[in-house]
Amino acid sequence: MRKLVFLFATLLLFASHRNLAQIDTLRYHLVRFQVVDGDTFYVVNLKEVEKLGKKRKRNVDDAKRFAKLVRDVKRALPYAKLAAFRMQLIEQNLAHCNDDETKKEYLKKSEAGLKKQFEDQLKNLTIDQGHILVKLIYRETGKTTYNIIKQYQGGSKAFIWNTFGKLYGHNLKTEYDPAEEYEIEFIIKKLGFD
Numbered sequence: 001m002r003k004l005v006f007l008f009a010t011l012l013l014f015a016s017h018r019n020l021a022q023i024d025t026l027r028y029h030l031v032r033f034q035v036v037d038g039d040t041f042y043v044v045n046l047k048e049v050e051k052l053g054k055k056r057k058r059n060v061d062d063a064k065r066f067a068k069l070v071r072d073v074k075r076a077l078p079y080a081k082l083a084a085f086r087m088q089l090i091e092q093n094l095a096h097c098n099d100d101e102t103k104k105e106y107l108k109k110s111e112a113g114l115k116k117q118f119e120d121q122l123k124n125l126t127i128d129q130g131h132i133l134v135k136l137i138y139r140e141t142g143k144t145t146y147n148i149i150k151q152y153q154g155g156s157k158a159f160i161w162n163t164f165g166k167l168y169g170h171n172l173k174t175e176y177d178p179a180e181e182y183e184i185e186f187i188i189k190k191l192g193f194d
Contacts, residue, residue, distance in 0.1 A: 066183065072129045073136075073187045079122070080136035086114065087141055087148065107152055127168055132184065139176040146172035 034041045090110055097103045125133065134145050141148065149172070150158035162172040178185045 068128075069183060070187050072126070072132050073184055074191065075125065076129045076133040076136055077188065077191075079118070079133055080140045083137050084140035086110075090152075111152075127170075130168070130170055131174075134170060134172060134174050135176040135181060135184070138174065139178075144173050144175060 032043050034043050090107075093106060094103055097106055137143075137145050137148070143151075146158050146162050149161055158172070165172050
């Protein structure tokens, strides 16, 4: 009988030791046992695990391309913001003009002032920065560059400028879609301009 009790106690000790060894108490907190169809399951709350390690290495070309995109967006975005501001200002001033003659004169003076102030700077933009500027103008104003030119200078000048832009790979009718241009949108939000 003693041997049977000793054997039973040893088995019980061994079984309980084996069950406790399966539960790492540093990472888990035992809540309760649950019996389902005669099987006993441990119900535990898991602690949050943070994965540490190296980030996925990007291709060197991808890193260079993204750095160039950041530089181009930094260069073009202030002009797009300024264009939206100036367009709003022009719209407010045009609302105060009574006749068409005054509006035409005001638009000519505004255009001359903008050319004098920004023509040299905009000529120094690269082709890629020009593409980005056209998209960002749409983002800031809600109108394509083609429609803005058409509104202020007429359809024939808009057509001429769009044709001239196509020689350099620009399409002034380009719209900005944040889903397609997610990298540009990310850069703008990261820079804090939004």
